[in-house]
Amino acid sequence: MKNITLKEIAETLGISITTVSKALKNYPDVSPRTRQAVMNLAHQLQYTPNSFAVNLRTQESKTIGLIIPEVVHHFFSSVINGIIAEAEKNGYLVIILQSNESLELEKKQVALLLSKRVDGILMSLSNESNDDEHIREIIHKGIPFVQFDKISKLIHSSKVIINDQLAAMQAVQHLIDNGCKKIAHIRGPVNPQNAIDRFLGYKKALEKNTIPFDSSLVYTCQRVSFEEGYAFAEQIKKEHPDVDGVFVITDLVAVGVLAYFNENQIRVPDDVAVIGFSNWFMSQVITPKLSTVDQPSDEMGTRAFQLLLEQMIARRDQKPFQAQTIELKTAVVQRESTRKKS
Amino acid sequence: MKNITLKEIAETLGISITTVSKALKNYPDVSPRTRQAVMNLAHQLQYTPNSFAVNLRTQESKTIGLIIPEVVHHFFSSVINGIIAEAEKNGYLVIILQSNESLELEKKQVALLLSKRVDGILMSLSNESNDDEHIREIIHKGIPFVQFDKISKLIHSSKVIINDQLAAMQAVQHLIDNGCKKIAHIRGPVNPQNAIDRFLGYKKALEKNTIPFDSSLVYTCQRVSFEEGYAFAEQIKKEHPDVDGVFVITDLVAVGVLAYFNENQIRVPDDVAVIGFSNWFMSQVITPKLSTVDQPSDEMGTRAFQLLLEQMIARRDQKPFQAQTIELKTAVVQRESTRKKS
DNA sequence: GAAAACACCGAAAACGTTTTCGATTTGATA
């Protein structure tokens, strides 16, 4: 039951701890004979180094922290997938924390990870985040750090993002190209950068097509939920019966919109076209199939980790490191909810 | 940038490291004066204990490992949610590993967690798991361990499960109660206990209703995917045009079944009733809304962690510990895909 | 045959904490 240590190997072999350690780590200054003996015994005894001791000695834990707003979320779970796969491939483990979109929790969790002395931190901001203190703390402490998806533009760090503004423009343009004249937008909360950018993209697309912007056509989610989509769909139809296109902040909400339309004999896309964002799995199985903007979630995870790894290596080797921003490609994917109008 | 230590506090205050440590940990044998001084300085300097050192000294890391087959999966992501919430509440962090349904990876990951010396391990088996060695290793080493969802009955450990056999029986009974006479079953892979139990439940329900069991009505998934559901639906309709009910291993596959039926003018539930399992979010938004068996995924996570915590505490206090099995309640939830036939 | 090079090994410090146990001081008691 007791875990075996270098000391025990050393004692049974009648040599020093130092030599055992060196034999195991392929140091050149140990004879083939002793190395073999050590290796054999270590293997036979199933020796595994005590990682607590290794951590203390080397001052690194080969563990990174990940803070995301939500785990039960198709997009984020895909990102997690990418991160832990890439991390494991490179010998790192991932501790996952969930901010539940709460700034307060997010701050606690940053402190927690810092006190745990993870080798790096990966983070997507909560919707409440309008305050940077805790993030600056990470950077100030010199902990490798990269933001992805929901980022703060004010923080100088590596980032993996998409061009939300452009993607949103393309989505709205797609609506227009399919004959929509009056387009509503169900946007995300006020703080997150991507909600802001998508809103800006919406505005720009209208502008480009000389469609006047009407702020009463913009509906703002608080919780970004299915229920909100459902409720806003109803509200839109009440307040603007002639709306013929809706651009929705994310697929989950868009599915709520579709649910209301379906239940109330409002034909999609004939009466109203709907386009979502993120390309959740769900979108391809509902009726009508939801058009959306595809966003490479898995890749976002792997790239984010790679960036973090670069920075962790630079730190270990005391080399300078330049923060980088990677912008991933998005693509409008057309499905049934935006078929062209005759 | 440098992290501050007990030693530095001790030196600037002109007292010993011991006293500083004791002051911070509320030992009784330090005077109010010095305690206050230490507290103040520690706070001012933002001292946080070096967890590497604490780990080494206390031989625990306040970190647990979690191995699941898949992260991008509604059920599992819900369980993760429950686990990390409950863990954090109790001061534990969670390292998540994904076996990708591969036994080989699963074994590596167990070894990894063992070498990282996590305080406990939570695990749901991969579909490939038909071999116990690595699990027995965990138990043999005395590491607290609890299985959930996809478990091995042969391993003696705490477990959090549902009564798959009963739940499946109820699902099939529900189909029968709604007028189905010839019921197909799309089952999960051969190894997992829950696939076996659900199949057994299917058989028992037929038996109870004196419907003859026909093995050609049973279709076996390999990957438990949407696509398989789609393909099996086609196959079922070809081989058994008179099938009027399908019980499917899980909602994702059932959604594939619905997709095929929808596209081929096979009316659900009028021609064929369909019931899934697990109550994924998706099920309530597709057309027709999918009947299913609700399974408390979040709670499964919290209960699993609680069981693990009990065992970790018992181990720390050198108290004996009895493995427990918690059986969570399931419930058939009726939606549109199984409306009663006239 | 002396000097230099080489091969092999181990002592010891260091990482930063926790905890035991003994030492010292102070105040109270007989």
Place this chain on the structure above:
DNA sequence: TATCAAATCGAAAACGTTTTCGGTGTTTTC
């Protein structure tokens, strides 16, 4: 005043590893 108890502190060991540096002994070189 001598004794005892209580209050306060610190030395030191321990957790298990990594790595530097110096010390042997052996072999090569001129």
